[in-house]
Amino acid sequence: MHTVVLTKGVPDFREGQVSFDEDGHLERGKTPTVMNPNDQFALEAALQTRVRHGGNVSVMSMGPPGYKEVLQEAMESVYADDLYLVSDREMAAADTWATAITLSAAIENLDEMPDIIFAGFKTADGETGHTGPQANWCLDMPLVTHVISLDIDEEERTLRAKRLVEGDIEEIETVEVSLPAFVVTDPEFVPSYRSAGERLTLKDLRAATTERAPDYEDYLTVWDHADINVDPDYIGLDGSPTIVSSVDPIPKAPAEREATMVEPEDVDGMQEVLEAMQSAVGGDAAAAEGD
Amino acid sequence: MSDYEHYEALVVGAGPGGAAAAATFANYGIETLVLERGAEAGSKNVSGGLIYAEESAPYTIDDLFPGFREEASERPITKYRIHNLAGDKVESFDLTKLHEHDTEWSDSVLRRKMDSWLEDRVHERTRETGGGLLTGVHVTGLLREEGKIVGVETDELDPITADVIVAADGVNSELARDAGLMDWDEPEEWFQGVKAVVDMPNDVIADRFDVGEDEGAAHLFSGDLFQGVRGGGFLYTNRDTLSLGTVFHLDSLVAEQAEPHELLDAMLTHPLLAQWLGDDYTELEYSAKLVPDSKKVALREPHFGRLLVVGDAAGQMQAQGPIIKGMNHAVTAGALAAEAYAQAKSRNEPEKAGTRYAHLLRSEGVMQKLRPRGYEMFRGVTEDDGVTDIVESVLTSFVGRAGIRALSGQLERLYNVPALSSMIPDTQTPYVTLPTVIAEELGTPVRETSSVTPPSLEERIGDLTYDTDIGNPHITVLDNSWEASGAAVAACPVSAVDFGGGCYREELVRTNGSEERVVSLDTQPCVECGTCAVVADTEWTHPRGDKGVEFKWG
Numbered sequence: 021m022h023t024v025v026l027t028k029g030v031p032d033f034r035e036g037q038v039s040f041d042e043d044g045h046l047e048r049g050k051t052p053t054v055m056n057p058n059d060q061f062a063l064e065a066a067l068q069t070r071v072r073h074g075g076n077v078s079v080m081s082m083g084p085p086g087y088k089e090v091l092q093e094a095m096e097s098v099y100a101d102d103l104y105l106v107s108d109r110e111m112a113a114a115d116t117w118a119t120a121i122t123l124s125a126a127i128e129n130l131d132e133m134p135d136i137i138f139a140g141f142k143t144a145d146g147e148t149g150h151t152g153p154q155a156n157w158c159l160d161m162p163l164v165t166h167v168i169s170l171d172i173d174e175e176e177r178t179l180r181a182k183r184l185v186e187g188d189i190e191e192i193e194t195v196e197v198s199l200p201a202f203v204v205t206d207p208e209f210v211p212s213y214r215s216a217g218e219r220l221t222l223k224d225l226r227a228a229t230t231e232r233a234p235d236y237e238d239y240l241t242v243w244d245h246a247d248i249n250v251d252p253d254y255i256g257l258d259g260s261p262t263i264v265s266s267v268d269p270i271p272k273a274p275a276e277r278e279a280t281m282v283e284p285e286d287v288d289g290m291q292e293v294l295e296a297m298q299s300a301v302g303g304d305a306a307a308a309e310g311d
Numbered sequence: 312m313s314d315y316e317h318y319e320a321l322v323v324g325a326g327p328g329g330a331a332a333a334a335t336f337a338n339y340g341i342e343t344l345v346l347e348r349g350a351e352a353g354s355k356n357v358s359g360g361l362i363y364a365e366e367s368a369p370y371t372i373d374d375l376f377p378g379f380r381e382e383a384s385e386r387p388i389t390k391y392r393i394h395n396l397a398g399d400k401v402e403s404f405d406l407t408k409l410h411e412h413d414t415e416w417s418d419s420v421l422r423r424k425m426d427s428w429l430e431d432r433v434h435e436r437t438r439e440t441g442g443g444l445l446t447g448v449h450v451t452g453l454l455r456e457e458g459k460i461v462g463v464e465t466d467e468l469d470p471i472t473a474d475v476i477v478a479a480d481g482v483n484s485e486l487a488r489d490a491g492l493m494d495w496d497e498p499e500e501w502f503q504g505v506k507a508v509v510d511m512p513n514d515v516i517a518d519r520f521d522v523g524e525d526e527g528a529a530h531l532f533s534g535d536l537f538q539g540v541r542g543g544g545f546l547y548t549n550r551d552t553l554s555l556g557t558v559f560h561l562d563s564l565v566a567e568q569a570e571p572h573e574l575l576d577a578m579l580t581h582p583l584l585a586q587w588l589g590d591d592y593t594e595l596e597y598s599a600k601l602v603p604d605s606k607k608v609a610l611r612e613p614h615f616g617r618l619l620v621v622g623d624a625a626g627q628m629q630a631q632g633p634i635i636k637g638m639n640h641a642v643t644a645g646a647l648a649a650e651a652y653a654q655a656k657s658r659n660e661p662e663k664a665g666t667r668y669a670h671l672l673r674s675e676g677v678m679q680k681l682r683p684r685g686y687e688m689f690r691g692v693t694e695d696d697g698v699t700d701i702v703e704s705v706l707t708s709f710v711g712r713a714g715i716r717a718l719s720g721q722l723e724r725l726y727n728v729p730a731l732s733s734m735i736p737d738t739q740t741p742y743v744t745l746p747t748v749i750a751e752e753l754g755t756p757v758r759e760t761s762s763v764t765p766p767s768l769e770e771r772i773g774d775l776t777y778d779t780d781i782g783n784p785h786i787t788v789l790d791n792s793w794e795a796s797g798a799a800v801a802a803c804p805v806s807a808v809d810f811g812g813g814c815y816r817e818e819l820v821r822t823n824g825s826e827e828r829v830v831s832l833d834t835q836p837c838v839e840c841g842t843c844a845v846v847a848d849t850e851w852t853h854p855r856g857d858k859g860v861e862f863k864w865g
Contacts, residue, residue, distance in 0.1 A: 214469045215316050216344050220443040223434075 021075035021172070023066040024134045025100075026123060026152065027059040029083050029090035030144045043269065053086060055093045058140035061205040063098035065170065066138050068211040071221045073174055076101035078134070082111060082122050088240060096233040099225045103236060108244040110252040115260035116146065120154030122248070122255045127159060129248040136179065137202045141166070152204045162197035165204040169212065172199075184208065315454075315462060318344040318442050320652065321473035323450045323463065323486060325352035326422075327362070327372060328622030328641030329479030330429040333444070334375045335649035337436040341656075344473070345433055345444040346465065348480075348853055350778070352433075352446065353426030354861045355839065355853075356481075357506060357600040360547045360554040361388055361529065362425075363639040364415040369675050370646035371415065371639065376432055383428035384418035385549035386527030390520075393633055393726065394583060395746035396534030400754030401583050404723040406633055410529070412729050419527055419547045419554065420638075421508065422865030447856035450480065452489040453618065460490070460616040466855045475652045475664055476618045479645055482601045483841040484624030485852060490615040493608070493626070495844040495851065498562035499737070502542065502602035502630060503842055505571045505804050506556030507579065507765070508864040510593040513551045519587050520548050530587075531633055533746040536577050540569045541742040544578040545635075546587065552595065552864070553587075555579060558602060558630065560737065564802055565846055571599065571804040576765045585759035592763045596864045597771035599804035601841040602637070603628045604737070605681035613672070614665025619648040629681055632735040633726070640677060647671040683733035693736030702740055706748055715752045722749065769812050772805055772836045780858040784834040786843065787850040793817070793828040796847035803843055805836045812836065815843065 031038060031051040039050035066077045079100040081087050084107060091103040106126045114122065127137065137159070139152030156163045166184040173180070177199045184206055185191040213219050232239065245252055253259060282289035320336045322329045325347035336343040349355040362384065364371035373379040380387075391410035395402045410417065434444035447467065454462035454470045462472035463486070478486035487493040511519075520528040532544035542559030557575050564571065578584065579592070603609070608626035613619065621627065622641030629636040651668035655661050672678045692698055705711045718725070725731060735741045766774070788796055799815040800806055806813030814837050820827045830847070838860050844851035853859070 214467075216318070216346070216443075216445055216448075216468055216471055217316060219445050219448075219468070220438070223443065223445070224438075 021069055021073040021136070021174070022078070022132065022134045023069050023075070023136045023138060024078045024080055024127060024130070025059070025062045025066045025094070026137065026139045026155070027062070027079055027081045027090065027094050028056045028143050029053040029081065029087045030056045033144055045267065053090060055090045055097070056140055056143045058142060058144070058207055059094070060097065060140070061207055061209040062138035062140040063094060064211045065167070065203065065205045065209055066136075067098050067222070067225065068170075068213070069136060069172060070099065071213065071218050071225065073172060075135075078102050078104060078130070080104040080106065080123065080126060082106040082114070082119055082126070084112075085242075088237070091240060092233060092236040095229060095236050095239070099229045101239070103240040105240060105242045106248065107242055110245045111256045113257035113260065114255060115262035116148050116150035116154055117261055118255050118259035119151050120158060121259060122245075122250065123151070124155045124158035125248045125250045126243060127155075129243065133200060135199050137161070137200070139202070139204050141204055141206055152202070156202035159202065162201045163204070164195055164197055164201065166206040167203050168192070168206050168208045169210065170203065179203070315470050315472045317472045318342050319474050320344070320442070320477070320649070321346070321463060321471060321475070322477045322479060324479035324481055324624070325430050325433060325444060325446070326356055326426055326479060326481065326622065326641065327429070327638045328624070328645040329477065330426075330433050331370060331372070331375050331642040331645030332477040332479060332621060332649045333433045333437050335370070335646040336652075337440050339649065339653040340440060341649075341653065342441040343437040344442040344471065345437055346448040346450050346463075347430070347444065347446045348449040348856050350447055350857045350861060351423075351427050352430035353423035353865050355859075356422040356426055356865045357504070357598040357862060358420070358422055358638060358865070359504060359506065359545055359556055359558065359635060360385075360419045360421065360549070361417055361635065362420050363417045363636050365413050365639055366415050367413050367676055368639060368643045370643050372642045375642065375646060376429060380416070380418055383425045384420045386419050386522075387525055388417045388419055388529045388547065389522070389526040390528040392529070393531040393533065395750040395754065396532060396536050396581065396583065397747045397750035397754060398535065399582055399756045400750045401757055402750045402754035404726050406531070406726055409633060409727040409729060409732065419529075419549050421549055421552070421554070423862055426865070449853055449856040450486065451852065452485060460618050474617065474661060477645065477648050478618055478620045478624050479622050479641070480624050482603055482623040482628075483839070483844065483851070483853065484620065486618060487620045487624045490618050490620075492610055492613065492615060492620060493624070495841065498565055498845050499560070500604055500608045501561040501845055502558050502604060503561050503564060503571060503599065503802070503804065503840065504556055504558040504602050505575050505599045506554060506597070507575060507594050508596045508598075509553040509555060509588070510595050511551060511553050515589075516548050516551065516553070519589065522548060532578055532581070532583075533742055534750050535743065535747040536581055537574050537743070538567055538569050538577070539739070539743055540564055540567050540574060541737075541739060543742060546584070558635075560604075561601075561802070561842065561845060565798045568801045570801055570807050572597070572768050572771070572807065579765050580761045580763050582757040582759050582761050584763070585761045588761070588763050590762040592765070594766055594771070594774075596774065596862060597766070598862055598865065599838050599840040599842070601845070602630060605629050606631065606683065606686050609678070609681035611678065611682070612665075612669045613644075614668055616665070619651070619665055619668050621645045621648050627677075627681055631683070631686075632732040632741060634729070634732045636680075640681065643675070643677055644672065647675065647677070685730060685734035686736075689734055690736065693734070694738055699736075699738045699740060703744055706740065706744055712748060712752050715748055719753050768805065768807055768810055772812060775836075775838070776861045776863065777835065778858050778861065779835055780854050783855070784832075785852050785854040785859065786832060786834050786837065788830065788832045788847065789850055790848035791829045791831065793830065796830045796843075796849070797828070799843040799847035800830060802846050804840060805838055815847070
């Protein structure tokens with residue numbers, strides 16, 4: 021079973037990492053790039069497939085040369101047999117459509133068509149959730165989104181998945197598709213290893229990952245547009261039908277509430293606070309005071 | 312048979328007993344799966360801290376795991392002393408000779424470091440057999456088919472079958488209880504140990520204990536400092552920490568309604584310990600465990616069908632006065648269990664592994680150490696209430712005191728006779744009265760004063776690491792009346808009367824004008840010692856894999 025996981029580098033939006041300028045624009049140079057957090061679930065799904073059915077896992081990303089570290093992170097955090105970075109100046113400033121064209125061309129450029137392609141549920145920067153389904157439109161496979169668990173029947177070459185309907189945890193449907201297939205994992209995806217054999221294999225793979233992650237570049241293949249045989253007119257800025265005209269910061273809610281500061285030692289002041297709170301909860305301030 | 316996942320050998324628990332069993336199975340080329348409930352081996356384990364390699368033992372930990380002493384243990388223990396205390400008077404005896412009897416070596420250990428070291432080696436060696444070691448898997452009970460034990464059930468995995476199952480799942484073994492071999496009924500059969508690991512730089516240890524790099528000291532304490540509760544205290548030097556703890560008979564703890572943490576504090580703040588603890592007491596970890604009293608509970612036939620029980624799970628903990636040996640017996644028993652199966656299998660009668668294991672425990676002398684004949688023979692007399700009363704009154708009388716003074720030159724020698732230690736009766740006399748009288752008659756006052764301020768119970772609980780299984784408590788109180796379960800409020804090492812942050816709390820429930828005294832339970836601070844399984848009416852299990860308390864030192 022050969023699976024490919026699509027991943028993307030995104031700004032690290034965690035507090036203390038992310039940096040914005042005065043106008044509220046993201047300062048890319050000052051903000052570290054990390055693997056898109058949602059892609060972790062796609063990697064976990066690929067790993068579960070690898071553990072249960074053998075084969076290998078490839079991780080692929082389109083982006084600048086700096087994304088190599090994102091691929092390293094993917095390898096360190098879960099497991100990957102090999103890494104592919106599709107990287108070229110011609111691919112810069114691509115929208116989701118041009119990115120999907122590029123990634124699908126790269127997948128078709130692999131020696132063999134993979135059995136399953138996994139993608140995470142939308143990236144932390146663009147938040148569109150388009151790229152995976154659009155790439156699959158090019159590849160023309162069955163597409164299952166919002167997947168929270170999956171089982172594969174190797175003999176029948178089918179994949180049975182539980183998925184959230186409309187992204188709602190209250191409503192789960194089970195679908196079955198033939199392989200090869202394209203799977204978008206939901207952040208609710210939880211891998212399941214119910215046999216000791218699976219867990220031992222998982223342990224072996226994690227140990228192998230720890231060992232090879234420092235030498236990740238030995239497992240890395242970098243392709244430019246010529247390698248994957250795409251016309252520069254269809255990728256990057258030139259191939260992008262979407263134009264971002266401007267980005268507006270979300271205005272902060274105005275602080276119009278009146279505030280009175282009360283020191284904890286100020287007994288009278290605290291009594292007023294208590295009374296104000298009592299009227300809100302409908303209790304008896306005098307009773308509390310007498311305690 | 313159903314199509315369950317199958318391994319030839321299944322070992323439950325990755326402490327020293329389980330590790331020894333697994334390594335021995337692997338040496339015979341037997342496919343072995345080891346299941347450990349902790350997130351890492353050792354994260355659920357506590358021991359006082361001395362492991363022995365006995366000259367008479369067929370298997371020792373460093374035989375089975377080369378490099379053990381260099382990489383997994385703390386210090387060789389080269390000094391062994393007992394201190395008899397009465398008020399501020401102390402009379403000390405050197406017990407190094409007793410300590411060295413039948414001893415190839417003895418090292419202090421910290422279980423997180425030791426067991427996690429073993430875990431890596433066990434996994435590596437069992438993986439070569441086609442099995443391996445998994446952590447975070449809680450084995451909940453036995454799997455039976457047509458009434459026969461065929462495997463185990465777990466919280467995390469589908470049932471697994473095996474040709475032989477070694478239960479090395481510790482003092483609160485769920486497998487031994489499922490098989491009906493063990494229970495939690497009698498407080499007389501158990502000790503409770505409570506321990507603090509204390510920070511102390513290597514050079515300070517060298518200075519205060521007068522030991523070199525490859526030397527270490529053990530100090531035992533008994534006498535009148537524990538509110539009359541039967542038991543004693545210990546202090547062991549590690550590489551750059553100390554292990555200090557107390558071990559008491561659970562029935563005595565309950566009878567005196569003593570608070571375990573207060574008894575520990577009584578030792579920590581005793582003026583005798585000031586010379587070692589100084590004025591810079593930093594406690595790293597508070598922990599507790601139940602200890603089986605092997606002379607009463609060590610199973611003579613620790614097996615049932617395919618199930619072979621080793622270590623604490625089989626009651627194989629030898630605590631006889633100043634002789635405290637558990638881990639070494641677990642190692643020997645684990646290896647013998649695996650050997651017994653391998654031998655039985657080679658004779659085409661694997662179903663006889665259990666009886667063969669019990670036979671090996673006897674022929675290799677393990678059972679005699681765990682259940683000494685001397686104790687068995689004299690117990691009827693020495694533990695008789697009437698006899699105890701006479702001994703107690705004589706000992707504390709003018710005559711007894713004169714006798715102690717007359718014996719003064721020979722007491723140290725008598726304490727060093729192993730056969731005498733093995734006969735020590737389970738009464739007040741050897742634990743409290745005799746040491747107290749010895750100190751009163753022969754002791755000299757301690758001049759130092761203690762400046763140790765131990766942390767409060769609340770602080771101790773606050774310093775522990777827990778991964779709480781929210782909404783899924785592993786202990787349920789079946790009868791919350793004070794009569795049935797009230798003893799747990801004091802006896803639980805992380806509960807105390809008038810302390811609202813512990814596991815067990817006293818509550819007064821008013822109904823229709825009457826008032827009822829009951830207990831309530833919050834398992835969040837639980838250190839999984841098992842005390843309440845014995846002294847309260849509970850349904851007791853371990854938490855699920857990875858969940859509950861995680862000891863960093865152990």
